[in-house]
Amino acid sequence: MKSAVIVYPGINRERDLARALELVTGTAPYMVWHDDAEIPDVDLIAVPGGFSYGDYLRCGAIAGQARITADLKKKAAKGVRVFGVCNGFQILTEIGLLPGALLRNAHLKFVCKEVKLEVVNSRTAFTNAYAQGQIIRCPVAHHDGNYFADEGTIRKLEDEHRVVFRYAQGTNPNGSINDIAGIINEKGNVLGMMPHPENLVEPLHGGLDGRGIFESLLETVA
Amino acid sequence: MKARIIVTLKNGVLDPQGKAIEHALGQLGFGGIGDVRQGKYFEVTLSEQDPAKARAQLEDACKKLFANTVIENYAIELDV
Numbered sequence: 535m536k537s538a539v540i541v542y543p544g545i546n547r548e549r550d551l552a553r554a555l556e557l558v559t560g561t562a563p564y565m566v567w568h569d570d571a572e573i574p575d576v577d578l579i580a581v582p583g584g585f586s587y588g589d590y591l592r593c594g595a596i597a598g599q600a601r602i603t604a605d606l607k608k609k610a611a612k613g614v615r616v617f618g619v620c621n622g623f624q625i626l627t628e629i630g631l632l633p634g635a636l637l638r639n640a641h642l643k644f645v646c647k648e649v650k651l652e653v654v655n656s657r658t659a660f661t662n663a664y665a666q667g668q669i670i671r672c673p674v675a676h677h678d679g680n681y682f683a684d685e686g687t688i689r690k691l692e693d694e695h696r697v698v699f700r701y702a703q704g705t706n707p708n709g710s711i712n713d714i715a716g717i718i719n720e721k722g723n724v725l726g727m728m729p730h731p732e733n734l735v736e737p738l739h740g741g742l743d744g745r746g747i748f749e750s751l752l753e754t755v756a
Numbered sequence: 757m758k759a760r761i762i763v764t765l766k767n768g769v770l771d772p773q774g775k776a777i778e779h780a781l782g783q784l785g786f787g788g789i790g791d792v793r794q795g796k797y798f799e800v801t802l803s804e805q806d807p808a809k810a811r812a813q814l815e816d817a818c819k820k821l822f823a824n825t826v827i828e829n830y831a832i833e834l835d836v
Contacts, residue, residue, distance in 0.1 A: 592824055599821065628824065635827045642772050682769060682827060709770070 535755040537563040537578040540606065542597045545584035545621065547730065554732035555580065558748035568600040573609060577755045581606070583620030583675070583730060593636060593678045594624035603629060615659060615751065616724040620676055623716075623726035632719055632726045633691070634683030639676070640709025646675040649705040651715055651729060653746075655695045658718055659754040660725045663746040669702050670743040672729040679728040681710035681717075691717055699727055757802045757810055760833040763823045764795040798822060807836045 537555050541548050548565065555578075556562045564574050568586075573579055587596035597603060603625070610616045610631050618626040626632045639645060651672045653664040664670065683691070688711055691697050699716035706713045708728070716727030731744030765771050771793050778792040804810040814832045823830040 591821070595821065595824070627826070633826075635824055637770060637827065638772050640770065640772050642776055680770070680772075684768075684826075709772075 535559040535578065535752050536561060536574070536576040537580060538566050538573050538576045539563045539580045539582060540566050540568065540573070540602055541582075542568040542584075542586035542600060542625075544586045544588050545582050547583035547620065547732070550730070550732045551580050551582045551619065554735045554744070554748055557735055558745055559752050566602060568597070568602050570602050572605050573602065576614070578615045578617060578751055579606060579609060581616065581618040581622030581625055583622055586621055586625065589621075589678075592628065594621060594626075594628040597621075597625045598628040607631065610724055613721065613723050617660065617747070617751070618724075618726040619730055619732065620679070620728055623728055624678065626724060626726045631724045632717055633687045634681055634717070636676075636678050636728070637680040637682050638678050639680050639707070644675075644677040645679070645707040646673075647707065648673050649707055649715075649729060650702040652700045652702040653698070654700050655698045655718070657695075658698055658722055658725065658750075660718070660747050660750050661698055663749040663753060670746070671734060671741055672731055672744060673733045674707050674729045676708070676728055679708040679710065681708075681714040681728070683711065688712060694720070696720070698725060699729070757805060757807070758835045759800050759802060759810065759814055761798040761800065761814065761818060761822050762795060762831045762833070763798075763818075763828050764831075765793055766827055766829055769827045796822075807834055810834060 624636045653668045656664045656666040701713040718725045731747045734741045734744035774792040774794045818830040
């Protein structure tokens with residue numbers, strides 16, 4: 535499986551994602567700079583977490599205008615799989631690849647801890663290695679992870695089973711509507727989530743719960 | 757030409773920062789100041805001299821960058 539990780543200035547989780555991708559798929563991803571014109575032909579484009587452009591204006595707003603982002607939109611429209619984590623999720627909502635927006639955490643604090651996630655939909659290309667309803671551990675680290683969308687959008691997401699991950703067992707760390715932690719687009723090729731599954735993929739991390747996402751992708755590509 | 761852009765959260769969008777400011781006002785004894793909503797304010801200078809064209813240009817810029825219209829409204833004030 536070939537993959538690429540987009541590197542915007544201010545991103546700080548690109549190596550975590552690259553490490554997870556190489557560990558599970560056996561192939562190191564291309565690292566693609568924000569000012570490049572084109573992303574190589576790959577099976578997966580990953581947009582990492584961090585603070586692209588210092589979170590100026592809004593989280594992900596400036597990254598949405600970066601040169602490479604035009605190609606990201608083009609490739610996503612063609613059906614290439616796109617996986618956005620944390621700031622990556624914020625960027626995907628800013629450029630309209632996913633609905634809604636990520637607001638400041640309801641309690642206003644930066645949150646860095648482990649939460650529980652329920653795999654609400656295991657029939658996606660990103661989650662098929664998990665069991666439906668499985669509860670997994672996953673770290674979160676963000677200040678603006680409070681998922682918001684208008685009522686109609688939330689209803690549509692729920693009806694179409696596009697809420698893929700939900701904070702479980704009372705661990706919602708940010709006030710997200712319906713405990714939403716991750717969503718997928720209509721076509722099923724773009725997933726965004728606030729938690730960091732790439733940080734729970736090897737024994738030294740203290741668990742392997744995050745591997746399922748990368749294993750699912752590998753399974754459905756090969 | 758100079759212009760001002762004011763970006764505010766839409767009704768119904770939670771504003772925890774506004775709430776925190778409101779709470780702090782209460783602690784300072786400003787009990788009568790409520791319903792605080794935090795927004796953003798931008799001052800810009802345009803080379804365009806025609807007000808209609810300047811406004812159209814700013815409308816476009818607001819939709820594409822200054823505001824996230826999923827959660828925010830914007831208002832444009834032109835100095836003419």
